[in-house]
Amino acid sequence: MGPKGPISVPALLDQLAEAVKPSLGGGTAGSAGIRILIDSKAFGVQKKIGQRARARQAELIPRFAGTVREVIASWAIEPINGEWQEYLTLETAQYIGWIEEVLDPERLYHPNAPCPSCGQQFYGEDRDKTLAVRYLDPETGERLHISQLAMWCQACAAEWAGDEVLAIAQAIANSTK
16 A cells, blocks of 8 residues: 555556557657657567467467457466466466566676586577676665675576676686787
8 A cells, every 4th residue: 555545556568568669769850750669678578478378378278369468367267277277377477577577677797708607608589698697786776796796697507606706707808808
């Protein structure tokens, strides 16, 4: 409850749709056109969720057609066997994670270097950088002390902390000289 009554929070799918909406990008005075900008990451997540939700629905109840919201909502009300229910719960949790990452991204640094453990530099369909370093406190936004740094590989799940992160950073810096 807020000071003036219940607090209303828009559904995550609504927040994602709002993040995708085009914004008018201003040109300079006298420019001939108006640029329409959309958040490409939000759009990509919205598209991926739509495709995956419809694909899961086609496997589960082929005759059902509806919006992505209706498809996902049907998973909660349709009689579904336990194995599918567990799978769809995990699938939905993954959608939530993707949306939350777009709406409130964790500020990470992604070094342009291969993983010291598996050697991969990029992973996934989007060819994201494998290494991620948490250098800000998620609660305060302040820079972390070297002893609190965390780094991991998103391809092989190797993890490093503190002085190990510093040593890897120094090795990366020396390899680019």
